[in-house]
Structures are given as C-alpha cells and as structure tokens.
Amino acid sequence: xxxxxxxxxxxxxxxxxxxxxxxxxxxxxxxxxxxxxxxxxxxxxxxxxxxxxxxxxxxxxxxxxxxxxxxxxxxxxxxxxxxxxxxxxxxxxxxxxxxxxxxxxxxxxxxxxxxxxxxxxxxxxxxxxxxxxxxxxxxxxxxxxxxxxxxxxxxxxxxxxxxxxxxxxxxxxxxxxxxxxxxxxxxxxxxxxxxxxxxxxxxxxxxxxxxxxxxxxxxxxxxxxxxxxxxxxxxxxxxxxxxxxxxxxxxxxxxxxxxxxxxxxxxxxxxxxxxxxxxxxxxxxxxxxxx
Amino acid sequence: xxxxxxxxxxxxxxxxxxxxxxxxxxxxxxxxxxxxxxxxxxxxxxxxxxxxxxxxxxxxxxxxxxxxxxxxxxxxxxxxxxxxxxxxxxxxxxxxxxxxxxxxxxxxxxxxxxxxxxxxxxxxxxxxxxxxxxxxxxxxxxxxxxxxxxxxxxxxxxxxxxxxxxxxxxxxxxxxxxxxxxxxxxxxxxxxxxxxxxxxxxxxxxxxxxxxxxxxxxxxxxxxxxxxxxxxxxxxxxxxxxxxxxxxxxxxxxxxxxxxxxxxxxxxxxxxxxxxxxxxxx
Numbered sequence: 001x002x003x004x005x006x007x008x009x010x011x012x013x014x015x016x017x018x019x020x021x022x023x024x025x026x027x028x029x030x031x032x033x034x035x036x037x038x039x040x041x042x043x044x045x046x047x048x049x050x051x052x053x054x055x056x057x058x059x060x061x062x063x064x065x066x067x068x069x070x071x072x073x074x075x076x077x078x079x080x081x082x083x084x085x086x087x088x089x090x091x092x093x094x095x096x097x098x099x100x101x102x103x104x105x106x107x108x109x110x111x112x113x114x115x116x117x118x119x120x121x122x123x124x125x126x127x128x129x130x131x132x133x134x135x136x137x138x139x140x141x142x143x144x145x146x147x148x149x150x151x152x153x154x155x156x157x158x159x160x161x162x163x164x165x166x167x168x169x170x171x172x173x174x175x176x177x178x179x180x181x182x183x184x185x186x187x188x189x190x191x192x193x194x195x196x197x198x199x200x201x202x203x204x205x206x207x208x209x210x211x212x213x214x215x216x217x218x219x220x221x222x223x224x225x226x227x228x229x230x231x232x233x234x235x236x237x238x239x240x241x242x243x244x245x246x247x248x249x250x251x252x253x254x255x256x257x258x259x260x261x262x263x264x265x266x267x268x269x270x271x272x273x274x275x276x277x278x279x280x281x282x283x284x285x286x287x288x289x290x291x
Numbered sequence: 292x293x294x295x296x297x298x299x300x301x302x303x304x305x306x307x308x309x310x311x312x313x314x315x316x317x318x319x320x321x322x323x324x325x326x327x328x329x330x331x332x333x334x335x336x337x338x339x340x341x342x343x344x345x346x347x348x349x350x351x352x353x354x355x356x357x358x359x360x361x362x363x364x365x366x367x368x369x370x371x372x373x374x375x376x377x378x379x380x381x382x383x384x385x386x387x388x389x390x391x392x393x394x395x396x397x398x399x400x401x402x403x404x405x406x407x408x409x410x411x412x413x414x415x416x417x418x419x420x421x422x423x424x425x426x427x428x429x430x431x432x433x434x435x436x437x438x439x440x441x442x443x444x445x446x447x448x449x450x451x452x453x454x455x456x457x458x459x460x461x462x463x464x465x466x467x468x469x470x471x472x473x474x475x476x477x478x479x480x481x482x483x484x485x486x487x488x489x490x491x492x493x494x495x496x497x498x499x500x501x502x503x504x505x506x507x508x509x510x511x512x513x514x515x516x517x518x519x520x521x522x523x524x525x526x527x528x529x530x531x532x533x534x535x536x537x538x539x540x541x542x543x544x545x546x547x548x549x550x551x552x553x554x555x556x557x558x559x560x561x562x563x564x565x566x567x568x569x570x571x572x573x
Contacts, residue, residue, distance in 0.1 A: 014392055033422070110557055114554065121530070122317035255421075
C-alpha cells in the first residue's frame, strides 16, 4: 500500500481503545510480575522485601522445578507427536477417498470446539477406576488402572485428553497441505513404478514438511499453555507432581502456595520461553510466505 | 488416487470410520451416562446403553440445580457463558478492526512502536501472567463482574494481526478512488472496508466465540459468587467433592451442555471456521 489518509489525529483515536486495554490488562500486570520476581512476601502478605535475584536462585536450585520441566517436556512432546501422527494418518486416508471427504471432515473436526477442561472430564469418565469402562476393561485383562495413584497412568490420561482435542486442528492443516500437492508429481512417480508406500515417504511426506514443522511448534505451544484445564479437572498436577507442568506450577505456587515471588519468577521464565517460541513461529511463517 | 484398487479404498474408509468412532467414544459414553438414574454408577461401569432417566436428569440440571456443591440451575450458567463469549468476541473484533485500520491506512509518528506494543501481547497468554493480572482486577474492583470476565481477555493481538494482514492485501487504488470521490476515512471504513471484510469478520467471530466460551482458568479465579460462574468452569465445583460423592449423571449432562454451543458453531459454520483457522496462521 502506498496511499494513505492524511488525517493526523484520527489514527491515534482509532488505536486508543486497544492501547488502553493493553496497558491496563497487559503491560501493568506484566510489569508487576517483573517487580514481584525481585521481592519476597511474608506468609501473611503484609510486607514485601527486596531480595534481588534470590527468587531465581531458589527456583533454579529447586529439584521440583527441574522435575516440572521434565514433566512439561514429556507431556508436550507426547501430545505433539501423537497428535501429529494420528492426524497425518487420518488426513492421508481422507485424501484418498473420493466420496464422503466432507462428511469425514465434519466428524473429525468438532473436538476442536470442546474446552480442554471438558476434554479432561470426558476422558476421566472413561478411565475412572470405579466406573470407567476402559479402566474396568484394563483391570479385567490384568492391568490395574488408577490414575489417582499411579503417576505414569496420570500422565497417559492427560496426554490422551489433550491430544484428542488437538487432532482435529492438525487434521485440517494436513488435509489442506495434501490437497495442495500437484497430482502430476504423484502420477509421474506412479508411472516410474513407485509403490504407494514409497510415493508417500519420498514425495508426499517431504512436501508436507513445512506443514509438519509448523504444526510441531503450534502443538508444543498448545501443550505448554492451553492445557491448563485438562490438568486442573483431572489430576491437579498429581499424583506427587507427576503431571505438574510449568504453567500449572505457576498457578499452584501463586494461588495455593501463596508464594507470589516464586510464582512471578516462574512467570518471567515462561515469558522468555513463549517469546522464543513466538519468534521461531514467525520466522518460520515469514519463510513460508516467501515461497 | 492413481491406481484404482478397491481394497485400498475400503481400507481407507475402514481407518477413517475407526478414527471417527474412537474420537466420538467419550461423548457417546457421557451421553448414555447422562440418562442413568443416580445410583447406577455405584454398582460398576457406566452402562453402554441409554437409561430411562434422560429427560428427568437434563431437566433437573437445566432448571433446578446442577448438583453437588453447585446449587444454581445450568440455564443461568449458560447465559453467563454466552455473555462472556459474546462480550469477548464483539469487544475484540471492534477494538482490533479499528486499530488495524489505523495501522494500515494511516502514517503517523510512533506507528511502529504502537504496533509492537500490541503485538507483544501475543507472547503472553493469561495463564502465564495469571497472578499479577488477578491483582490488577482485584485493585480495580472487578472481581465477580462481567467486565472482569470480559475485558482482560480482549487484550490480545491475534485479531489485530489477522485484520492487518487482510487490510494489507487491499489495493491502494481503492483508497485513491475513494479519496477522489470525496470519501473521508470514516466513510471509507464503513462503506468500503467493512463490507469487503465481511467474511473475515465472520470467520474471526467463529474462532473468537469458541475461544471466549471455552475460557476456564480466568473465570475460575475471579469469580467466587456462583451467579457469575460460567458453564465450563462450573464443572470444577461439581467434581470437587470426595470421589464417591460425584453425581456423575449430572456431571455428564453439564459437560455435554457446556460443549454443545461451540460444537454447534463449528459444525454449522464449518467453511468459515476452517477459513478462519487456516488464514489466521498464514
């Protein structure tokens, strides 16, 4: 665009509402978080004391924080790989069928609209040690299921709930990516005698790699930040911290542990992580736009 | 596909149907469970076929009380959720469409800086800055209020970013033509830009409605008065009772009711939704 309106005051008026909202509900709290990270509150919240970097030192010498990091990594990568794998498979299948593509899309896409908190409740019902059909079935074949006591099982439950919701998103992007691959390429390979299996791994999958990488970043961000509800309704970080992700820990330490300094220090670390991921995402999107 | 192999097609359909069924399984169990009488879960697994308490359970939850510690009918929570979701959607679209308009169609000092300030909010979801944001809302006396539920969630750059992308693709000649015809910026905005962005606004509406409806953590911490509870977060208080006391049949009704509106929006406006989702990321 090279033509602009000449008004001088109007544009400020137009951006003002968003700036006010951003300043009050974003810049102010973010500034508070930065400040609080350098203070420590006493147990009754009556006085604050400047402690410098002590909150950060405490944080990085706390074995529980490293455990939470590990839990977050395991959780996020499981959700991302499982979600991408299943969605890619379903999308390849849906791309193959001629009739009913839209019907399948509709039937696969709706979980996107379900709140993470509710996804957790739905899968809890299936896996509840007392009433859940899947848990009772597992019991019958000799695998005792109780995600309230067993940390690994709790992790499996939150991974399944979080992935279930995200498959639809990945599916839509893969289907769009598959439909953008020129038919002539695949036909040429078929004439050269490549089996459908080879055609997938040597042509389709490499051509989908930008989509896959994009989805990997989006899924990791999703697993990091949007799965609070899944964890809060099902395991609440337990048993024994085995599903206590970094974002859940910020909430738990801040609201339940009332350690505002420690929670703020964690917020700062998380801000750095989100910032980094956002930069990666946008670098990548800019590259994608160029070709 | 290239070759016509009937068994391959059969296999694809088989996998897809299998996938669809697995994905629908939890909803099926919840639907069946929501029709059972109260005691039926104590004796073992959720039954796999409908019981005869369906109408009774649904009517009880919708009009009498949700059950467990939640003594408020769900229709009231549905209304709260609707107010919050629509407030966030309309508020976000309104403030971001005009700020994107200013950023794309005007040149003014600090334009770049303002864009970056707005853009920065992308990097900080509410979950990350939850404690200080809560304190700000408490200082402003907005706990237990609709404005407290809505306003902090409007501060996000996603919509601004999308509208900016969409406005940048509008040819400059259009602005020139409008100016030659004597249309000022306000006239241009209402008579040309808004009608041109109709589909984008609608797509944004679908995405933002789902985002607003599904909010969980924010309403959970700033509402203590159950007349301001939203439907999605209310499930928490229905589950926060000792394990044996959970009224599963009511929990299932509430869960299904809470997911119904956004799912209906996605299925009913699938084209717009897919467009909004795929465009937002490009």
